[in-house]
Amino acid sequence: DAGITQSPRHKVTETGTPVTLRCHQTENHRYMYWYRQDPGHGLRLIHYSYGVKDTDKGEVSDGYSVSRSKTEDFLLTLESATSSQTSVYFCAISESGRVAFFGQGTRLTVV
């Protein structure tokens, strides 16, 4: 299995609080992605990174920010969590698009 871990795996937070999810890889892959998964929508891309400090928006980026200061870490931050951000979040890594590996997912509940 590819070396990719997400933390935390589960989190419950209150509306209005900041939340940071971490994705860590040991594969030295160039591309890293953050997705949210909701029923009926599949996986929707939030942000992705194509190198250290190089990031771009996906299709549902409002309310989210990311940072990548090291090749191995890609952080997703909800500046002020809302109930609509309750979801399962997946991180993925890829090298040149030939194959992509996924983390185990983080279930985030905003109450």
Added chain:
Amino acid sequence: AQTVTQSQPEMSVQEAETVTLSCTYDTSENNYYLFWYKQPPSRQMILVIRQEAYKQQNATENRFSVNFQKAAKSFSLKISDSQLGDTAMYFCAFILNDMRFGAGTRLTVKP
């Protein structure tokens, strides 16, 4: 941005029979990768099969094969000799730089 469409929200098949899941996509690019992922109830994303757009030959992986029609922008997945363990959500994905997914097809294999 590229889009991926899976028009079959749910499908079912009898054990040992064959089923085909549909996927279409939209892009103006010529070189890209296409994937099918399986997501069982464990929520883990499992790579089923991949196809490079520059290859005309359809990819095959044991009981799984694809029908890749580049001009029609179609990428269907055929599962032969369906097994109970094939019951899962199936997602079609397109990778160029970012990676986009369809909404998924829930497949149930009936005994």
